[in-house]
Amino acid sequence: xxxxxxxSPRALRRARRRQSFARSWAAYRAQRTGMIGxxxxxxxxxxxxxxxxxxxxxxxxxxxxxxxxxxPPSAEYPLGTDEVGRSVLALxxxxxxxxxxxxxxxxxxxxxxxxxxxxxxxxxxGWYGWIALRVSDWFMVLPSLVVAIxxxxxxxxxxxxxxxxxxxxxxxxxxxxxxxxxxxVQSRPYLERARALGAGHWHQxxxxxxxNVLPLVLASATLLVPSAILMExxxxxxxxxxxxxxxxxxxxxxxxxxxxxxxxxxxxLLPPGLAILLVVLAFMMCGRALEAVxxxxxxxxxA
Amino acid sequence: MNPHALTRRLLxxxxxxxxxxxxxxxxxxxxxxxxxxxxSLLIATNQEVDTxxxxxxxxxxxxxxxxxxxxxxxxxxxxxxxxxxxxxxxxESEDGLTWTFTIREGVEWSDGEPLxxxxxxxxxxxxxENQAIRDWNIDFAGNLVSAEAPDDTTFILTLAxxxxxxxxxxxxxxxxxxxxxxxxxxxxxDANQLxxxxxxxxxVTEYQTDEFIRLEANENYWDGAPxxxxxxxxxxxxxxAAVAALEAGEVDIVNGLNPAQMEALEGQDGITVNNxxxxxxxxxxxxxxxxxxxxxxxxxxxxxxKDPVVRQAMHMAIDKAALVDRVLDGNGQPATSIIPxxxxxxxxxxxxxxxxxxxxxxxxLLDEAGYVRxxxxxxxxxxxxxxxxxxxxQHADNTDYATVVQFVTEWWTELGLEIKPEAIEQGxxxxxxxxxxFDIAFSGWGVGPNPTEQLGMHTxxxxxxxxxxxxxxxENNYCNTEFDRIxxxxxxxxxxxxxxxxxxxxQRLLYEDxxxxxxxxxxxxxxxxxxxxxxxxxxxxxGGMITGQQGYAWSYVTAQPAGAADDEGTPAWVWITVAxxxxxxxxxxxxxxxxxxxxxxxxx
Numbered sequence: 010x011x012x013x014x015x016x017s018p019r020a021l022r023r024a025r026r027r028q029s030f031a032r033s034w035a036a037y038r039a040q041r042t043g044m045i046g047x048x049x050x051x052x053x054x055x056x057x058x059x060x061x062x063x064x065x066x067x068x069x070x071x072x073x074x075x076x077x078x079x080x081p082p083s084a085e086y087p088l089g090t091d092e093v094g095r096s097v098l099a100l101x102x103x104x105x106x107x108x109x110x111x112x113x114x115x116x117x118x119x120x121x122x123x124x125x126x127x128x129x130x131x132x133x134x135g136w137y138g139w140i141a142l143r144v145s146d147w148f149m150v151l152p153s154l155v156v157a158i159x160x161x162x163x164x165x166x167x168x169x170x171x172x173x174x175x176x177x178x179x180x181x182x183x184x185x186x187x188x189x190x191x192x193x194v195q196s197r198p199y200l201e202r203a204r205a206l207g208a209g210h211w212h213q214x215x216x217x218x219x220x221n222v223l224p225l226v227l228a229s230a231t232l233l234v235p236s237a238i239l240m241e242x243x244x245x246x247x248x249x250x251x252x253x254x255x256x257x258x259x260x261x262x263x264x265x266x267x268x269x270x271x272x273x274x275x276x277x278l279l280p281p282g283l284a285i286l287l288v289v290l291a292f293m294m295c296g297r298a299l300e301a302v303x304x305x306x307x308x309x310x311x312a
Numbered sequence: 313m314n315p316h317a318l319t320r321r322l323l324x325x326x327x328x329x330x331x332x333x334x335x336x337x338x339x340x341x342x343x344x345x346x347x348x349x350x351x352s353l354l355i356a357t358n359q360e361v362d363t364x365x366x367x368x369x370x371x372x373x374x375x376x377x378x379x380x381x382x383x384x385x386x387x388x389x390x391x392x393x394x395x396x397x398x399x400x401x402x403x404e405s406e407d408g409l410t411w412t413f414t415i416r417e418g419v420e421w422s423d424g425e426p427l428x429x430x431x432x433x434x435x436x437x438x439x440x441e442n443q444a445i446r447d448w449n450i451d452f453a454g455n456l457v458s459a460e461a462p463d464d465t466t467f468i469l470t471l472a473x474x475x476x477x478x479x480x481x482x483x484x485x486x487x488x489x490x491x492x493x494x495x496x497x498x499x500x501x502d503a504n505q506l507x508x509x510x511x512x513x514x515x516v517t518e519y520q521t522d523e524f525i526r527l528e529a530n531e532n533y534w535d536g537a538p539x540x541x542x543x544x545x546x547x548x549x550x551x552x553a554a555v556a557a558l559e560a561g562e563v564d565i566v567n568g569l570n571p572a573q574m575e576a577l578e579g580q581d582g583i584t585v586n587n588x589x590x591x592x593x594x595x596x597x598x599x600x601x602x603x604x605x606x607x608x609x610x611x612x613x614x615x616x617x618k619d620p621v622v623r624q625a626m627h628m629a630i631d632k633a634a635l636v637d638r639v640l641d642g643n644g645q646p647a648t649s650i651i652p653x654x655x656x657x658x659x660x661x662x663x664x665x666x667x668x669x670x671x672x673x674x675x676x677l678l679d680e681a682g683y684v685r686x687x688x689x690x691x692x693x694x695x696x697x698x699x700x701x702x703x704x705x706q707h708a709d710n711t712d713y714a715t716v717v718q719f720v721t722e723w724w725t726e727l728g729l730e731i732k733p734e735a736i737e738q739g740x741x742x743x744x745x746x747x748x749x750f751d752i753a754f755s756g757w758g759v760g761p762n763p764t765e766q767l768g769m770h771t772x773x774x775x776x777x778x779x780x781x782x783x784x785x786x787e788n789n790y791c792n793t794e795f796d797r798i799x800x801x802x803x804x805x806x807x808x809x810x811x812x813x814x815x816x817x818x819q820r821l822l823y824e825d826x827x828x829x830x831x832x833x834x835x836x837x838x839x840x841x842x843x844x845x846x847x848x849x850x851x852x853x854x855g856g857m858i859t860g861q862q863g864y865a866w867s868y869v870t871a872q873p874a875g876a877a878d879d880e881g882t883p884a885w886v887w888i889t890v891a892x893x894x895x896x897x898x899x900x901x902x903x904x905x906x907x908x909x910x911x912x913x914x915x916x
Contacts, residue, residue: 071638071718078641079572092572093638093715166708166735252706252714252735253721266711268572271555 033224036302043298049291057105068099069255079267079274089276091260092267100260101280107256108288111172112238118176119237120183120230127187128222131195132214142188148181154243161249168251175240183229190222224303231296235289242285257281351873353540353845355565355859356554357547361525363501364508364516366485367438367445372758373525373545380527380543380865381510382485385413385432385467388863390853392655392761394480397864398432398511399467408474408804409457413467419534421488422507422515429461434489436469444499450785451768452482474804477811481762483863486511513538513869522547539847539872555839558583564845567838567859570711571641574837582843588850588857589654590836593647594712594756596720596829597788598623602748603775610779611748616693616700621681623826625674628667629723636832639715643837647830649819650766651759654833654852657812658763660819671726678727691728701730702751705744708735713754716831746781748789755787755828760862763815764803770822771796790827836860847872 037043056063067073076086076094083089088098123145130141157174164170194200200217208216244250245258248266252259260281264270269277359373366378387397399413419427436459438445439452446453455478457470469479491509492498507517507528513535514527525545529538546563548554555573557563559580569577569585577585599613600623616622632646645653648662682694691700704721706713714735721731736744745753759766768774772793774785795818802814822828836857840848849866850856858867 070722071715072634072722074638078638093718162737248708248735252717253733263711263714265550265552266570266714268552268555268570268576270552271576272572273576274572 033302037298040298040301042294043301046291046294046298049287050295053105053288053291054109056102057109060102060106064096064099064102066103068096069103071095079269079272079277081274082276088280089274091263091277097260097277097280100255101257101284104255104257104260104281105284105288107168107254108238108241108258108285111168111175111241111256112234112288115172115175115179115237115241116230116233118172119180119233120226122176123180123183124187124219124222124226126180127184128191128214128218130184131188131191132210132218141184145181145184148178149185151178153178153240157240157244158247158249161244166249166251168254171241171244171250174244175237179233179237179240183226183233186225186229187222190225191218194218194221228296228299228303231292231299235292235296238285238288238292257285350541351539353543353565353868353871354563355543355545355868356551356557356563356567357525357545358549358551358554358568360521361519364506364519365499365501366487368448368499368501376865377516377525377527377545378485379483379863380512380514380868381508381516382487383510383512384483384485384863385415386480388481388483388761388851390849390851390856390866392852392863398427398486402480404476404479408476408806409471411469411471411479413469415465415467416534417465419511420532421490421509421511422530422532423488423491423509424532425488425490427486427488427511428464429467430464431489432467432486433459433461434492435459435484435486436467438487438492438498439484442499451765451774452478452484474806476806477762477803478764481760481863513865514543535869538869540868543868558839558841561841561844563841565838565840565859567836569837569839571643571837574643574839577839582841583839584842585839586836586850586858587643588836588838588855588860589652590644590834590857590860591652591654591760591862592756592758592860593650593652593833594716594754594831595647596752596831597745597755598626598752598827598829599745599748599750599788600827601789601791603789603791604779605772605775605777608779611750613748614700614702614751615696615698616683617702617751619681620826621677622683622700623829624667625677625727626724626729627826627829628669628674628677629671629727630720630829630831631669631723632831633669635716635719639712639719640832640834643835644832647832649823649830651763651815651819652833655759655761655763657808658815660816660823662823663820665820665823671723674727683728685728689728690730699730700728701732704731704733705736705741705750705753706733707741707754708737710754712834716754743781746776746784747779748781757787758860758862764799767799767802767815767818770827771799788827790822790825792821792825795821842874844874845871846874 071093074090074094076090076096078090078094079092080086080090080094086096086098088096088101091097091100126141126145130138130145157178160174160177161170164174194217200213203213203217241250241256242258242261245256246261246265248262250256250259250262258281261278264274264277264281357373359371361374361377362371363369364374364377364381366382369375369378384397385399386394386402389395396416398416398419400416401414403412405411413429413432415427415429415432421427436456439449440446440456440459455472455475457472458468459470460468462468471479487498488509488511506519508515510530511534512530513533514529516525517528518524518526524547527543527545529541529543531537546557548557548563551566551568551570551573554563554566555569555577558566558577574585574587577583598617599611600617602611602613603609636642636644636646648666649660651658651660653659678691683691683700684694686692686699692698693700702724704717706717717733721733724731741750741753744750745755757766769785769787770790771786772791773796775789775791776783776786798814798818798821802811802818805811805814823830836859838857838859840858847870848858848868849870850858851861851866861867
């Protein structure tokens with residue numbers, strides 16, 4: 010008994026964290042869909058990372074393309090070719106990098122903004138809290154796709170603006186969530202104790218509030234990624250993506266612009282479409298499972 | 313319940329029903345008439361209307377409506393030769409300054425009033441006296457001295473300088489004096505209330521933005537009533553949607569097809585595809601000389617572009633044949649200069665000056681000129697050491713351009729240039745181009761059989777006087793006195809062969825100075841419902857086009873209904889139609905930001 014009791018506060022903290030992580034992991038593992046999602050996601054991320062090894066970047070070059078115009082699948086081009094003779098398989102593989110990158114980056118930016126505004130507005134309150142809340146409400150009621158299109162038309166088309174625009178239209182949901190959790194934690198006695206011991210706002214927010222809202226943020230982030238990927242694909246499909254990079258949305262955009270629908274070139278339309286579907290599905294599965302882990306009410310009878 | 317409230321409700325319900333019934337009564341006959349009694353020729357379009365004012369319009373769509381609503385003195389024949397229109401005969405004076413036209417007798421306006429030489433004189437006087445109309449057409453109107461009608465069938469035009477080609481090929485659409493003289497300002501857009509009154513085969517009667525333009529046939533047309541009772545330009549946001557509509561029999565003529573769509577339509581029952589040599593060029597303009605008449609520089613073009621060696625190296629590093637082959641699927645010709653191959657007599661084939669695609673030679677040129685590669689592989693300017701990093705702007709709604717950008721960027725990157733491609737909305741790109749705020753940008757024009765207008769956009773005389781981008785007569789601020797000297801000579805040269813030589817010399821100068829890199833001449837890819845339409849006359853008459861005609865709408869006027877063959881859409885296409893509808897709905901929702909309209913690039 011005495012041997013397993015850690016002595017220093019740091020070791021104690023670490024042990025507690027390990028314990029809580031193990032608990033969450035066990036709860037996560039118990040959910041079959043979550044595990045399927047995780048495996049699927051792992052496979053996709055692995056493929057995206059390995060794309061340069063699997064297919065040389067020259068496969069994206071239009072001047073070095075060797076195939077014919079919109080050729081159906083063959084041994085040489087398992088998923089056919091596009092209008093300049095590039096392999097659709099290579100495009101889809103490389104497209105995964107950008108779609109994932111934009112989806113993840115936009116989510117991180119949105120989550121950082123959302124959490125910062127949420128925690129501060131919940132903790133500080135007063136007129137600042139009120140204004141922050143109204144601003145996030147305002148962003149929440151804006152029709153996101155229309156706003157994104159308008160912003161991109163003004164800011165120009167590039168990867169950075171796409172990320173920024175997606176983050177701008179999706180941070181407000183996180184704010185609401187984080188603020189609600191902050192208010193709950195805020196009223197707990199240990200925070201009163203911290204205040205009584207002289208903890209400042211910064212200490213309270215970083216040491217007590219943030220660690221308590223982070224699990225929730227993680228779950229909400231996992232659910233935000235697929236919507237960011239979908240948004241990026243929609244924007245690129247509408248022709249508002251960065252024209253110089255290959256993403257799933259931009260492949261679809263080029264396919265429809267070049268008459269793949271009229272030509273019945275299904276091999277050009279399906280791969281990027283299915284890829285989007287798979288990634289979104291994988292993220293949703295993981296996100297739902299995480300949510301259930303951190304919010305026992307959602308776990309139902311298994312709790 | 314309160315009895316009064318009940319009465320009110322019943323009354324309100326009755327009123328609502330009455331309104332609905334009224335609306336039905338209004339719409340039903342129209343719909344029925346369109347389907348049964350009227351033979352309609354339905355043409356798919358996606359270009360907005362700039363203005364119906366025939367003196368001011370610049371877009372292709374309003375060029376087509378003007379060409380059918382009004383008429384010119386001299387028509388352009390099916391092989392671009394001058395043929396009698398409203399004038400039956402014409403005569404040039406010895407000194408080439410006075411032209412006498414005999415105006416056709418018995419011609420009526422679509423409202424029944426007679427058309428006389430007075431109307432013609434009134435129209436030409438608008439070009440001379442109305443300041444705004446004169447400015448829009450300054451290259452032609454500036455040469456007019458007077459326009460008179462001594463009697464009802466004689467019209468006399470006096471010029472400041474001889475200009476035989478302009479007088480015969482310049483399309484001045486004759487407007488009715490009895491209507492136009494009532495307008496407070498004939499140069500205003502609202503001077504054109506629908507229905508328009510004209511003397512041509514069809515008149516515009518109805519226009520709904522983004523829905524349709526309706527033109528009704530002129531039953532009293534002097535050259536015989538057209539075969540169809542009306543022409544309707546239907547708006548389709550996407551060509552795929554228009555193709556699906558053609559397959560379903562909902563539209564009769566579609567143009568602007570891409571190779572995949574052509575292939576899909578080829579060999580389908582009841583649909584005829586037409587792949588005709590076009591009269592448009594697509595080019596890259598280089599911002600090398602943004603200066604006004606008095607030499608004030610404006611804009612922010614890269615200084616390295618001022619060096620002809622850089623421009624030449626960039627020119628050499630573009631494989632135009634590959635662009636035609638890979639981007640257009642062979643449906644076009646590599647370009648040398650302004651005049652497309654379709655106008656053989658003026659087209660310049662490059663001769664000894666023709667540059668071969670040779671990236672190594674282009675690299676050698678740049679090496680020799682002292683543009684050394686930096687550590688990052690990008691060349692720098694001798695002296696200042698500025699990196700050769702160019703902005704490359706394309707029209708956001710043009711799929712072909714997006715592909716061309718990829719090819720050209722790859723080639724130019726091999727030259728050690730840093731290329732930053734950017735897709736920009738049409739209108740914005742045009743504004744930036746005239747402000748000189750670009751390095752390289754796409755451009756393109758439809759060329760007519762008389763090259764003067766296109767060549768005139770490259771003379772020193774049309775350089776802007778202001779730096780605010782409001783004067784848009786010069787294509788690329790090209791200014792070469794040698795070029796100008798030949799331009800003046802070709803305008804008055806009456807011998808066609810001698811003139812052709814001069815025009816080719818002008819094109820050679822343009823090619824060697826490289827203010828613009830001409831990429832290709834694009835074919836017209838179009839398809840029509842041959843179960844419904846027969847007898848369309850092409851321009852040129854052999855292997856010509858249907859939708860891109862100039863000078864007179866031969867195809868639409870000669871089109872005849874081919875009996876009843878209005879098939880319903882086949883189930884196989886339902887899914888495409890549904891997809892197309894979804895596209896239209898989505899596009900409709902975001903239409904303000906996303907207007908995928910052809911604007912400045914589709915100019916006539």
